[in-house]
Amino acid sequence: MAKLYYRYGAMGSSKTANAIMVQYNYMERGQKALILKPRLDTRDGLRVVASRSGLKTDCLYVEELDTINPADYDCLIVDEAQFLTRAQVERLVAIVDEMDVPVICYGLRADFQGNLFEGSRWLLAWADTIEEIKTVCWCGRKATCNARISNGHVVKAGEQIMLGGNESYVALCRKHWAQGKLGNEGRER
Amino acid sequence: MAKLYYRYGAMGSSKTANAIMVQYNYMERGQKALILKPRLDTRDGLRVVASRSGLKTDCLYVEELDTINPADYDCLIVDEAQFLTRAQVERLVAIVDEMDVPVICYGLRADFQGNLFEGSRWLLAWADTIEEIKTVCWCGRKATCNARISNGHVVKAGEQIMLGGNESYVALCRKHWAQGKLGNEGRER
Amino acid sequence: MAKLYYRYGAMGSSKTANAIMVQYNYMERGQKALILKPRLDTRDGLRVVASRSGLKTDCLYVEELDTINPADYDCLIVDEAQFLTRAQVERLVAIVDEMDVPVICYGLRADFQGNLFEGSRWLLAWADTIEEIKTVCWCGRKATCNARISNGHVVKAGEQIMLGGNESYVALCRKHWAQGKLGNEGRER
Amino acid sequence: MAKLYYRYGAMGSSKTANAIMVQYNYMERGQKALILKPRLDTRDGLRVVASRSGLKTDCLYVEELDTINPADYDCLIVDEAQFLTRAQVERLVAIVDEMDVPVICYGLRADFQGNLFEGSRWLLAWADTIEEIKTVCWCGRKATCNARISNGHVVKAGEQIMLGGNESYVALCRKHWAQGKLGNEGRER
Numbered sequence: 001m002a003k004l005y006y007r008y009g010a011m012g013s014s015k016t017a018n019a020i021m022v023q024y025n026y027m028e029r030g031q032k033a034l035i036l037k038p039r040l041d042t043r044d045g046l047r048v049v050a051s052r053s054g055l056k057t058d059c060l061y062v063e064e065l066d067t068i069n070p071a072d073y074d075c076l077i078v079d080e081a082q083f084l085t086r087a088q089v090e091r092l093v094a095i096v097d098e099m100d101v102p103v104i105c106y107g108l109r110a111d112f113q114g115n116l117f118e119g120s121r122w123l124l125a126w127a128d129t130i131e132e133i134k135t136v137c138w139c140g141r142k143a144t145c146n147a148r149i150s151n152g153h154v155v156k157a158g159e160q161i162m163l164g165g166n167e168s169y170v171a172l173c174r175k176h177w178a179q180g181k182l183g184n185e186g187r188e189r
Numbered sequence: 190m191a192k193l194y195y196r197y198g199a200m201g202s203s204k205t206a207n208a209i210m211v212q213y214n215y216m217e218r219g220q221k222a223l224i225l226k227p228r229l230d231t232r233d234g235l236r237v238v239a240s241r242s243g244l245k246t247d248c249l250y251v252e253e254l255d256t257i258n259p260a261d262y263d264c265l266i267v268d269e270a271q272f273l274t275r276a277q278v279e280r281l282v283a284i285v286d287e288m289d290v291p292v293i294c295y296g297l298r299a300d301f302q303g304n305l306f307e308g309s310r311w312l313l314a315w316a317d318t319i320e321e322i323k324t325v326c327w328c329g330r331k332a333t334c335n336a337r338i339s340n341g342h343v344v345k346a347g348e349q350i351m352l353g354g355n356e357s358y359v360a361l362c363r364k365h366w367a368q369g370k371l372g373n374e375g376r377e378r
Numbered sequence: 379m380a381k382l383y384y385r386y387g388a389m390g391s392s393k394t395a396n397a398i399m400v401q402y403n404y405m406e407r408g409q410k411a412l413i414l415k416p417r418l419d420t421r422d423g424l425r426v427v428a429s430r431s432g433l434k435t436d437c438l439y440v441e442e443l444d445t446i447n448p449a450d451y452d453c454l455i456v457d458e459a460q461f462l463t464r465a466q467v468e469r470l471v472a473i474v475d476e477m478d479v480p481v482i483c484y485g486l487r488a489d490f491q492g493n494l495f496e497g498s499r500w501l502l503a504w505a506d507t508i509e510e511i512k513t514v515c516w517c518g519r520k521a522t523c524n525a526r527i528s529n530g531h532v533v534k535a536g537e538q539i540m541l542g543g544n545e546s547y548v549a550l551c552r553k554h555w556a557q558g559k560l561g562n563e564g565r566e567r
Numbered sequence: 568m569a570k571l572y573y574r575y576g577a578m579g580s581s582k583t584a585n586a587i588m589v590q591y592n593y594m595e596r597g598q599k600a601l602i603l604k605p606r607l608d609t610r611d612g613l614r615v616v617a618s619r620s621g622l623k624t625d626c627l628y629v630e631e632l633d634t635i636n637p638a639d640y641d642c643l644i645v646d647e648a649q650f651l652t653r654a655q656v657e658r659l660v661a662i663v664d665e666m667d668v669p670v671i672c673y674g675l676r677a678d679f680q681g682n683l684f685e686g687s688r689w690l691l692a693w694a695d696t697i698e699e700i701k702t703v704c705w706c707g708r709k710a711t712c713n714a715r716i717s718n719g720h721v722v723k724a725g726e727q728i729m730l731g732g733n734e735s736y737v738a739l740c741r742k743h744w745a746q747g748k749l750g751n752e753g754r755e756r
Contacts, residue, residue, distance in 0.1 A: 001330070001379055012595055014588040021581040024620050028579055029705050030751070053591050053622065074707060097364045102707075110314045124313045125299045126363065128333060132319065138596050140641060140669075141190070144317060174193075174315065175286045184597070190568055201406055203399040210392040213431050217390055218516050219562070242402050242433065263518060291518075327407050329452060329480075373408070379708070382741075475742045488692045502691045503677045504741065506711060508699065519568070522695060552693065553664045 009133030010171035017051035031074035081107035084119030112148035137173035138183035145177035154180035198322030199360035206240035220263035270296030273308030301337035326362035327372035334366035343369035387511030388549035395429035409452035459485035462497030490526035515551035516561035523555035532558035576700030577738035584618035598641035648674035651686030679715035704740035705750035712744035721747035
């Protein structure tokens with residue numbers, strides 16, 4: 001009866017902080033929740049997840065799932081789940097359905113061009129429960145899209161995943177994402 | 190400020206009935222809501238949507254969107270939205286964002302093999318709000334997957350869309366879908 | 379592991395039609411779902427629930443729960459659940475928690491003066507899952523409030539429940555409900 | 568078009584941490600979000616909200632709303648909203664509907680005896696959007712109820728709000744809350 005959750009949110013919607021807090025809540029109740037992330041994502045250092053707001057905790061790589069017994073945990077939590085492969089999502093599905101261990105995945109929905117990531121695609125297809133972590137665009141509307149920023153401008157072409165580049169990302173509502181408007185034209189800040 | 194809604198549900202979750210009721214509710218308030226469906230789906234006859242529970246109403250084909258002015262309506266409702274093409278979803282996005290007309294799409298999430306449809310893929314990527322229309326598996330759990338049945342058995346191979354065949358579909362929980370269990374083994378019915 | 383659901387919606391949000399469709403979906407899967415309603419509500423005739431859109435089915439009174447064994451059913455569905463008493467909600471909670479039978483309640487949230495009904499109060503306090511059935515105000519915003527109309531005007535005083543009166547109700551957004559604006563000033567209809 | 572949100576969750580569901588993260592996300596976008604709490608709650612010190620997980624930030628008392636102009640903010644965030652009075656909730660409704668400033672309230676649903684708090688009662692009646700912040704019982708089910716613990720035992724009688732006492736609270740599923748089972752019988756920890 002365990003469930004696979006996909007909690008998606010745009011850049012800067014506190015997905016990692018939520019993941020860490022869920023683990024914390026399990027711990028407070030004397031339960032064990034393990035945080036995992038795809039190895040791809042190494043911006044926060046080795047085997048660590050860290051939120052922009054300052055929360056930080058140890059994690060394991062999804063690629064290391066074979067080294068543990070999921071049944072030893074009350075919950076598995078996956079951060080940066082958009083980077084999962086199809087096979088990894090299938091593995092998580094099996095953990096939920098066959099071992100009855102709940103799995104909560106946090107990730108982006110679509111990339112800077114509006115395409116689903118491999119992980120989000122299969123999680124959206126198979127999750128038992130899809131939940132949104134909301135955040136806002138500079139205009140006050142809900143932000144659902146992720147813009148890639150390079151030298152202060154929205155760029156619309158490039159690789160889906162850029163490692164070690166100088167790009168940054170910002171969450172925009174779909175309208176401002178389509179228009180490429182960052183909302184700071186003429187502002188001083 | 191209008192929104193694009195994707196209300197997904199497995200086979201037999203009353204998606205069409207919901208679409209018709211939403212139109213009815215708009216009409217009761219003196220507003221105009223247009224129901225559309227992709228032309229592909231002709232099981233219910235020409236330009237008609239019909240629910241299994243007996244509700245029925247006229248509709249237009251999504252391919253005929255050019256013959257109307259979306260701004261004449263308070264809401265567009267799309268049934269069988271899993272069959273939309275990417276270009277059609279983009280068109281609906283533009284109606285929401287540029288004409289400020291809300292669009293509510295009803296459809297399946299994944300096909301009988303667990304793959305997203307073209308329409309559901311882009312709606313899951315771009316919708317402002319993703320909502321589930323729930324239904325149950327024979328075991329009582331939530332049904333999230335669609336099994337194709339041929340001669341009383343679950344089949345796992347074949348075309349994504351079969352028109353005019355003898356197949357039928359049934360909604361199962363992910364576990365029974367993976368096992369191919371219809372739950373009527375040994376039952377007489 | 380069964381759950382108590384409260385699905386609330388304003389007047390005219392198709393709550394009864396949804397209740398009937400959920401029963402239909404259970405039946406299609408060879409399962410039994412019983413519809414109940416508080417005896418108070420007799421507008422649709424004896425032991426019948428009927429939607430404005432034309433769906434209709436037999437039901438039992440909540441007061442008659444003692445005459446059946448809830449465990450004989452795969453699901454209990456309660457319409458007009460805002461009229462439940464606290465004791466009746468407690469009875470439903472016990473059916474969920476002790477007999478493991480899911481109970482899905484449909485009802486209004488607040489009355490025409492913005493006060494919770496007895497049934498909605500305790501369902502909002504105790505339900506496992508609270509879900510909204512959305513409908514629209516004449517202005518296009520979501521309607522969350524219920525206005526009582528008498529002689530074409532919004533009235534703000536009176537009994538919470540009026541049986542056999544000439545009042546009618548209309549769903550409005552909170553702003554227009556507070557202003558008492560029906561949106562048909564100057565319109566001919 | 569601003570909305571009043573009620574995000575309810577049981578004890579230990581990270582409501583305060585969520586409130587602080589939402590403020591942080593607004594700030595990151597160059598927007599201003601003000602956190603408020605009812606004066607009653609002084610456990611975290613004067614004009615500070617602090618999460619168990621270590622996040623902390625300044626706040627204002629709801630009673631001090633007159634000293635600011637809500638229109639100066641992009642969002643108001645209220646923590647411990649279950650302690651709001653009806654009049655304070657009405658004030659927040661007016662800020663949303665008349666000043667078009669979104670208000671996000673975080674709070675408990677029901678007290679240790681299963682009764683709604685004054686604040687949660689009116690927020691559940693009037694909020695535009697009701698969302699749950701989930702947490703788990705020691706048994707793994709969703710925790711929806713709050714038990715008061717005194718000397719290691721669940722107590723069922725007493726004042727709704729105890730200030731300065733030795734009580735603590737723990738979130739339980741409804742079944743274990745009704746049974747008063749804390750799940751640590753016989754465990755060593």
